[in-house]
Amino acid sequence: MRKEQRLSREQLAPWVYEPPAPREGEPPVRIDWAAVFGNANPVEVEVGTGKGLFLLNAALARPDTNFYGIEIVRKYQLYATTRYAIRELANVRTACADAKALFRLHVAPGSVQAVHVYFPDPWWKKRHRKRRVFTQEFAADIARALPTGGRLLIASDVEEYFGVMTAIARAMPAYSERPEETDRAAPRTDAGFATNFERKARAAGGGVWRAVYERTSADVTVVPDPA
Numbered sequence: 122m123r124k125e126q127r128l129s130r131e132q133l134a135p136w137v138y139e140p141p142a143p144r145e146g147e148p149p150v151r152i153d154w155a156a157v158f159g160n161a162n163p164v165e166v167e168v169g170t171g172k173g174l175f176l177l178n179a180a181l182a183r184p185d186t187n188f189y190g191i192e193i194v195r196k197y198q199l200y201a202t203t204r205y206a207i208r209e210l211a212n213v214r215t216a217c218a219d220a221k222a223l224f225r226l227h228v229a230p231g232s233v234q235a236v237h238v239y240f241p242d243p244w245w246k247k248r249h250r251k252r253r254v255f256t257q258e259f260a261a262d263i264a265r266a267l268p269t270g271g272r273l274l275i276a277s278d279v280e281e282y283f284g285v286m287t288a289i290a291r292a293m294p295a296y297s298e299r300p301e302e303t304d305r306a307a308p309r310t311d312a313g314f315a316t317n318f319e320r321k322a323r324a325a326g327g328g329v330w331r332a333v334y335e336r337t338s339a340d341v342t343v344v345p346d347p348a
C-alpha cells in the first residue's frame with residue numbers, strides 16, 4: 122500500500138462510527154444516522170470501501186448527502202478514513218466491520234437512501250464462495266435497509282460474480298432494475314475510473330459490469346441460491 126500522510130487513531134476518531142456490539146439479552150443498537158452525522162441529510166452506504174476512492178469523490182461532489190463506508194480490513198479503513206479526515210469532510214463516517222453483520226444487526230429498516238457494492242472480492246475457489254459478501258441474505262438485508270425508491274448500485278470486473286449478483290437482485294420482487302441509470306453505479310471520474318479496483322481491472326484490459334436497482338414496495342424475500 123502506498124504510504125500517505127498517516128493520522129493517528131485519535132485524529133481519525135471524529136470520522137469513525139462503529140455501533141456497539143450487541144449485549145446479551147438486549148436488542149442490538151440501531152444506528153441513528155442524524156445523531157452520527159449531526160444532520161438529517163440522506164445517507165448512502167458503501168460496502169467494502171477498500172482505499173476509499175469512490176466515497177472520497179462522492180462525498181466531495183455531494184456535500185448534502187451523508188456517506189458511510191464499511192470496510193472489514195482495519196488498515197484499509199484507516200487509510201480511507203485518513204483521506205476524508207485530511208480534507209475535513211463533514212459528510213463521511215467509516216466503520217471497520219463485516220458489512221453483512223452490520224446491516225443485519227444495526228441498520229434500521231428504510232433508513233438509507235442508497236447502497237453501493239463495488240468490486241466485491243470474488244473468492245474464486247468454489248469452496249470459498251460462501252465468503253462472498255453479496256449473498257441472497259445480504260441482498261435481502263440491503264432491501265430492508267432501503268425505503269421504496271432507494272437504490273442498490275453494483276459493479277464488478279468478474280463477469281461470473283456479476284451474473285450471480287444480478288440473478289439474485291432480478292429474482293427479488295423488492296428490486297426493479299434501472300438500466301437507464303447504469304452509469305450511476307461507480308460513476309467514472311475525470312481519471313476514467315471510479316474505484317481503485319476498476320483502475321486495476323482496466324489496466325489489465327478486463328471488462329467492467331454495472332447495474333442499478335430501485336427498491337420497490339414489494340415484500341423482501343430471500344431467493345434460492347442461483348448457482
Ligand SMILES: C[S@@+](CC[C@H](N)C(=O)[O-])C[C@H]1O[C@@H](n2cnc3c(N)ncnc32)[C@H](O)[C@@H]1O
Binds near residue numbers: 169192240
Ligand atoms: C476487491 S476490494 C474492492 C475495494 C473497492 N470497492 C474498490 O473497488 O476499489 C473489496 C473490499 O471489500 C472488503 N470486504 C470484503 N468483505 C467485506 C465485508 N464482509 N464487509 C466489509 N468489507 C468487506 C475487502 O476488505 C476489500 O477492501
